[in-house]
Amino acid sequence: MDPLTLMRIDEELDSSELAALCFLCGDVLNRKYLETINDGKELFIRLEEKGLLDNSRFLSQLLETISRSDLLRLLEADSRRRERSGEPQTDASPLLSDYRVMLYRIYEDLTKENLEKMKFLLNSKLGKRQLEQCTTALDVFAEMERARLLSSSKLDELQRILVECDCHLKLMVQKYMRDSSVSQYQHIHPIRNPDLLPRSTSHVINRQRDSNSTESLLLNLAISETQLPSEPSLEPREGQSLYSDADVSPPLQNWDYYSLVHNPRGTCLVINNEQFTGEGLRDRAGTQEDEKALRDVFGRLGFKVDVRNDLTADAIRNALDELGKRNFIEADALVVCVLSHGEKECVFGTDGQKVALRELTRPFTSERAATLAGKPKLFFIQACQGSGYQRGSMPCPPKPLGGEAAGRPSLEEDAGPVQSELVPSDADFLIGMATVGDCKSFRNTSTGSIYIQALCKQLLKSAFRNDDILTTLTFVNGEVSRGEYMNFKQMPEPKYTLTKKLVLTLV
Incomplete structure (x- = not known):
């Protein structure tokens, strides 16, 4: 990003706005670094070191949150200049934490009187000296985080205080908990009926x-x-x-469904690449949240979860080859999840070397893993598949069928061409891609990737409803496609050669 543009932004920021920006960056920058920042230039240097200013999108989110539309126009002018000059644009800008934006909105609406009330209510847990140094709600939130009273998954104490201060602010917390992609793993009520x-x-x-x-x-x-x-689709009707x-699925027919009779169901291998040594590949902040979600969900679904962190390309191949040589007689299914950087038809090892998607599935074909023959093999790939961005379009209203269209409907490729070599010719495979070919996928550096978090949420919902896996992935497609990520869209893409329906249930 143009240093002159950053300098002009710095000159326009007052001390309270700088403090707000530092707070909003609390999930992407080390707290010790943030405590030493005295002006905007230092903050921008830290963000640049993390690769967060390779394009203007992350900074745009920050400025939009603090309502500095005038400074946003400076960034837009800088972006247009870079586009005209042909400078390369990057994909995986992190998304600003919804958790921190929620806290910032509370800070904006909190009156001085309620701030003093909040500090009084926290006096026994934080201490008088610490609270005396807090001049804003953001300072109080930082102290609560430091004392481990507050986090994106620990909001009980904040809600307790806001009930006494302002119930409207408590509703902000509840809305965040509903909308958060990880809320269902952290905030669960007991069954009443x-x-x-x-x-x-x-x-x-x-x-x-x-x-x-x-x-x-x-x-x-x-x-x-x-x-x-x-x-x-999940909202209850009035009186219902x-x-x-x-909502209950009809009884399952044995001949129609894959058999799931063992406990554990099988192995779920998670390859989680976070730290990269390969040239041009940045570390993947937030991927640990994906790993936790996958471990939790597939554990509940009856799989023995095996996590391998930071594997080179050769180490990925070796891990899959080793897994393919096991005896799967006492297993019902296999799951492999790969979280990494990628390009079209491949993922990257931490050394920057490519592993073709076909190489991921080859060790488990019927010829190589005979005890997996006839059993479902599921692969979920969280990685970019190109350098393009997806944009949204308004759907056209449906036209009445008539003439040639009614008698002989034409066939079109849906969401880009599907590369047949990515789906093994052998039966019983499913590959769930975070995005269609040629496009990038998005990852939140504090809560995990858009695709994996949606996948885990829908897998749990489907376990309650007896949905088969293809229905589940359709819900994932719908949820991810409805979102907007830095003004762009993301469209997951499942590919499969399953021969029966697969219903994953809790064990």
């Missing part, structure tokens, strides 16, 4: 009522209506419970 759950879920609960894990199971299963991100008889 087990009869409102699907029959299959109630059966699991009744069967395990006397086990030591019953209480934990109940808590984990009972996701309340207010905690689920709003989706038209969230889980009604209409």
Whole structure:
């Protein structure tokens, strides 16, 4: 980014705005660094070192949050200049943390009187000396984080205080908890009426009522209506419970579905590449949140999860070859998740070397892994697949069918050409891609990637409803495609040669 533009922005920032920017960067910059920053230039240097100013999008989010539209216009002019000069643009700008934006909105709306009330209520937990040094709500939030009373997944104390200060501000926290892609893993209410759950879920609960894990199971299963991100397809109608008889799938037919009879179901291998030594590849902040979500969800679905961190290209191949040589007689399925940088038809090892997508699946074909023959093999790839961005378009209204269209509908490629070599010719494979070919995928540096977080959320929802995996991935497509990420879109793409329906349920 142009240093002159950054200098002009620095000159326009007052001390309170600089403090706000530093607070908003709390998830992408080290707290010790932030405490030493005295002006905007120092902040921009730190962000540049992290690769967060390779384009203007992250800084735009910061300035938009603090309502400095005049400075946004400076950035837009700088972006247009860079485009005209042909300077390369990068993809994976991090998304500003929704958690920090929520706290900033509370700070904006908190009156001086309520700030003093907040400090009084925290006096026994933070100490008088620390609170005396807090002149704004952002200072109080920073102290609460330092004392581990507040985080993106720990909001109980903040809610307790806001109830006494301003109930409107408490609603901001509740909205964040509903909308957050990770809220369902952290904020779960107990079941008030087990009869409102699907029959299959109630059966699991009744069967395990006397086990030591019953209480934990109940808590984990009972996701309340207010905690689920709003989706038209899941909203209850008037006078109808969230889980009604209409939501229950019909009885499963054995001949129609893959058999899931073992516990554990099989292995879930997660290859999580965060730190890269390859030239031009930055570290992938936020990927640990994806790893945690995958470990949690597939653990609940009955898989033994094996996580491998920071593998080179050769190490990835070796790990997959080693896994393919195992005996899968006592397994029902296999899951492989790869979290890394990528290009079209490949992912990168930490050394910057490429591993073709076909190489990921080859060790598990029927010829090489005979004990996996006829069993589902699921691959989920979180990586960019090119350097392009996806933009949104307004859909055209449907036209009445007539003439040639009614008798002989034409065929079109959907969301770009599908490369047949990416899907093995052998049966029973599924590859879930974070994005279509030639395009980039997005990752939040504090809460994880858009695709993996949506996938984990939908897998849990589908476990309650007996949805098959293709229905689940359709919901993932819908959720991700509805979002807007730095003014761009993202479209996941599943590819499969499954021969039966696969329904993953909780064990």
